[in-house]
Amino acid sequence: MGDERVAAPTDRRRISQRGVATRERILEAANRLMLVRGVNATTLDDIREASQTSKSQLYHHFADKQELVRALVKYRGALVLQRERAGLERLRSFSGLVRWRNALVQANSLNNGKYGCGLGSMTLELSDQDEQARSSLSETFAAWERLISDGLHRMRDSGLLRQDADPEKLATGLMAALQGGYLLANAAHDVAPMEVALDMALEHIKSFLVQPSGEPTR
Amino acid sequence: MGDERVAAPTDRRRISQRGVATRERILEAANRLMLVRGVNATTLDDIREASQTSKSQLYHHFADKQELVRALVKYRGALVLQRERAGLERLRSFSGLVRWRNALVQANSLNNGKYGCGLGSMTLELSDQDEQARSSLSETFAAWERLISDGLHRMRDSGLLRQDADPEKLATGLMAALQGGYLLANAAHDVAPMEVALDMALEHIKSFLVQPSGEPTR
């Protein structure tokens, strides 16, 4: 793990380096544990132990568990966007999309489809019981889709995509295929459905390319 | 106190009509509550109250909460498959798929994208903590996809779809788009992403039609 500046302090209380580091450890541990066990199934004692802190630290940095979860939503969102920005900000070609797809599939295949997308799993667990978390997740998804649609816009501007291609809708469709793929892969404990889903979405985008490559529709 | 029925093979307990009805009420209540609040956030007391039963009844019919949840997975799966069978078993045309799409979208728009698919929401919550539930959900998804792929097979056999169309993959892609659409709609509290996702999948299937019909979907 490299540098992470994603744990932004909230209030303007004086916070020492040490305090920031502890807060970071807590979020990092919560992130790991809650990805595997889910939010509700993870206890504060689990997090306390995994983060090598104490009960008082948890409540020193977060008002209660709900606040910790909300902070985690932002933390995880920032991590995902940071990772995705690296893979998408220079997207300019269809093969770039394919590389992006392959990276996601490979990462998920490492654990046989388990755990899925950190954002997607929180969404279904939180969005109907914490409005703040829901809107935060919704914004993150929007930002993620924007990274994709920006790339598609560049492809359209450079003449790779037809003018009637709608980058926003294509990005939404791709994101849905990705999330649905994560979900089915998680249920099956097998990445295959995720691959099929992403390939469908890529094929759909491909159909908007100005010059369909080589042979007619495989 | 001792059991006189020594020769009794297993616990093939007699179950009365009344007992079956109570069990049904419990499952029905659990189904309703857990769809809204999630599995872990729903307590047995909630279910007891909503089902007009008592604690002893819950434990008379189910060994513990985990068993109740497992039963719910099957129960909900059966409900979904029953509903989907009605809408898909006579699928023979592309317009049939469009009607199926419209029905799902309309149902989900009634609550602005909230709650999502009963199967999908359980999947992310349970599949990493209850192997039995996971495999049960996985089977249900497979059966659901089969309903779709069977229809696509019929369309291919009747010459509507090209021979190189792969009904299984198309069905998986459609299911992923549906589940991903549910998830994004849930996050956004807006059905729009679900529509976009389903339209993408339908457009993809459409690209395998022997003679692409005039106008676009919807």
Next chain:
DNA sequence: CGCCGAATGGACTCCGAGGTCCGTTTTCCC
């Protein structure tokens, strides 16, 4: 150095949710 607030450890309280138990009522079958 000495002060003060941040940072920390960890014992403790409180409550709610899962699970148990037993006495009572209903149903089934002879």
Next chain:
DNA sequence: GGGAAAACGGACCTCGGAGTCCATTCGGCG
């Protein structure tokens, strides 16, 4: 009608997880 088992009501127990508190240590700054 009567007996046995199923169905039932609900008080009760237990435990674990959220949240509190306070004494202690650390660290930055005059």
